Amino acid sequence: MISSKMIKLAQNNSVIRAMFEEGNRLAAEFGRENVFDFSLGNPNFPPPEAVKRAVIDVLTDTPPTEIHGYMSNAGFPEVRGAIASSLNAKHGTAFTAGNIIMAVGAAGALNVALKTLLNPDDEVIALAPYFVEYGNYVGNYDGKLVVVPANPPSFQPSADALAAAITPKTKAVIINTPNNPTGVIYSEASLKALAAALEAKQKEYGTSIYLISDEPYRELAYDGAVVPWVSNFYKNTLVCYSWSKSLSLPGERIGYIAVPGEIDEFELIFEAASIATRVLGFVNAPSLLQLAVARCLEEKTDLEGYDANRRALYDGLTARGFECVFPQGAFYMWVKAPDGDDKAFAAAAKKYNILFVPGTSFACPGYVRIAYCVAKATIENSMDGFAKLAKEYGL
C-alpha cells in the first residue's frame, strides 16, 4: 500500500483547494462572472508592469547559461545581497547575502525551516486561526503541531496562552502577520509580549525556541499601518517571505528565508537550511525569477485596489448585518458565522454561487474567511447573494 499518511491526506484533501476546483466547475457551469469565488488567496491584480520588464531585461542582458544554470543552493549571491540591503534600509537590520536563503515560495521556506529544525516528536506551536497547511508541513518532519486557541475579538496573539502551550519539547512557534485568515497585524506590544514569553521559557527549560515568521503579506498593510520586523524583538527568529502576494507571483514560487546572525546556532542553521533546500528536492529557487525579483525589490502591488475591495466588502457585509473583523492587512475578511456554524454558513452561501472557506479549516470554527483578492465587480455582484444569505439567517 502507498504512504498511509498520503492516503489520509487524499481523503481529507484541503477544503480550500477543493473549493478552488469547485469554483472552476461552477464557472464552467454558470459562467465565470456568475460565480463569486472568494476561496483562494490567488491575487486578481496583475504584477507591477516592472516585473515583466525585469524578466525581459534579464533575458536580454544576462548570459543564458547564467540565468538558467545552477547556482549555490542558497541562491545567487548578488540577489541575496540586494535583498539584504533592501531589508536593512527598511528595518534597520544588518543582513548580508550570508543571511538570506532563496526559497521556493513561503511554503518552500517553511518546509526548509522545519526540516532544518525538527527532530521527531518536537512540538511546533501555531496560533489559531492559522493557515491549514502548517499541520502538514510539521507532519512532514514527524513534528507535533500544538495549537494555541484563538483570541477573539481582537485576534491579537495572547502571550499568556502561548506561554501555557510551551513545553521542553517546543522547538518552534509559527506566526503569520499580517494574518491569514483574520487580516490582523500583530502589534508591537503583542510581539514584545510574545518575545518576553519565549525568552522566559527558553531560560526556564534551557532550550532554544525558534520563532518562524511567515510573512507573505508583509507589504499588504492598509491605512499606513506598519508591520513590525519580528527579529528586532526576538533574536531566535527565522523570517519566511514570498513575493506571491506582494508582486502577485504565487505561481512562480519565489521567496526567501532570512536568518539573522544573532540566532542560536547560526552557522549550523544556515548551512543546514541550504542543504535542506537541496535535499528536499527544491535544489534552488527558480533562477530567472530570482534575478527578476532582485530588480523589483521596491516595487509595490496595487494596494489601493485591495483597499477599495476591503472597504467595499466590509461596508457591504456589515450593511447586510454580518459581523466582520476590519482587516489591517493581507486580503482576507474574517466574518462571524451568524449562528456560529461556519460549515453550514459556507454551504448556505454556495447556493448563491458564493464560495468562501469555513474557519474550521483554520482551527477556528465559528468564522469564515472571505478572500477579497478578486475583481471589484465580483464583490459588487456578490452583494445580491449576500443579501439573500443575510435574509436566510434573519439578519
Place this chain on the structure above:
Amino acid sequence: MISSKMIKLAQNNSVIRAMFEEGNRLAAEFGRENVFDFSLGNPNFPPPEAVKRAVIDVLTDTPPTEIHGYMSNAGFPEVRGAIASSLNAKHGTAFTAGNIIMAVGAAGALNVALKTLLNPDDEVIALAPYFVEYGNYVGNYDGKLVVVPANPPSFQPSADALAAAITPKTKAVIINTPNNPTGVIYSEASLKALAAALEAKQKEYGTSIYLISDEPYRELAYDGAVVPWVSNFYKNTLVCYSWSKSLSLPGERIGYIAVPGEIDEFELIFEAASIATRVLGFVNAPSLLQLAVARCLEEKTDLEGYDANRRALYDGLTARGFECVFPQGAFYMWVKAPDGDDKAFAAAAKKYNILFVPGTSFACPGYVRIAYCVAKATIENSMDGFAKLAKEYGL
C-alpha cells in the same frame, strides 16, 4: 538542538556541491580559464533560442494573472495535455493531461513520488552507481535505501542482482537511464529482464513494486541511440522528467511526473502525488516556465556540441592511457581510477586544477565521473594536466 539528520548531512555535505564551491574558489584564485571544473552537471550550452522567445511570447500574449497565478497543484491542464500528446507521439503511450503532474525539476518529482509511495522502513532499491542524493530523498520519508552493486564493465543493470535485493518490504526501484554517472543507456533487453524480475517478485510477495524512472537525460543520446520508454515494458512505472539538461534549464526547476493509467492504484497515486506536491511546499511547478516549456516540447539542445565534447574527452583520455566507458548518453565520462583509488585520483587531479567526482559518491569506488557539459576549450586545455596526471600514475 536542531534536526540531528540535518546536522549529519551538514557534516557530510555533498562532495559534488562542495566541489562546485571549490571550483568557484579556484576560479577566483587562478582565473576561470585555468580551472578545469568537470564536477557538476551544469550545462555549459545555452538553452535553444526558442526558450527565450517562448518566455517573452508568453509574457506578451497571456494575461499576467494567468501566467503568474496559482493553478491546480498538478499544473496547467493545457501544459500537461501538450506534454501528454508529445509523449504519445514519441512513445506510443496513451497519456492525457490526467497522467501528468508538473514538478519542480526531477529532484522535486522524485521527492513527490517517494512521499506518495513510502511508509516508514519501506525499502527503495538503487542500482550502483547512482546519483548520490537518492539516499537523502529516500531518507526524507524514513525509507531505507538498498543498493544493488554495480555491474562492470557494461554497467547495464543486472536483473539477477536486482531480484536478489528485493524483499517483501521493497516499495520502489529507482533507475536512471541514460545513466548518471556512467553514460550508459539501459538496453531494451536489460529493461525487459528488469521488468520480468520485478513482475516475478510482485507475484511471489503479493506486493506492488513501483519502478521510478529518473529521466533528465532522455534526449541526450548519441549516435542515433534510442532510449526505450520504460513504462512500455513495466506497467508500475512512474517517470520523473526534467528539462534541466534537455533544454539547459537546471536553475529553473521544471519537470513532470508521468503516471501511466495502468499503474496499480492509479487514482489514489495521482491524487496523492498532486497533494504531495502541495504539502511538501512545492505547491506547483513554476508557472511561467510551465507555459514556456509547453511551447518548446520539440526543441533540442546542442547534441552535436555534447557529442564533440564526448569524443574529444574520450579520445584525449584514452590516448593518455586512461580507461573510460564510452558514453552512449547523458554528458558524463566514467573513468577508471588507474590504481583503483578514486578519491586519491580526484585529489591528484586537483593539483592540476582539474576537478571531478570520485565514484565513492555514487556508491561505486574505483571510478570517477567527469562531467563534459563544459566548453570544448575546457576539455582541450585540460589535456596538459591530464597528461601530467597520467605520467604521475605511470600510464
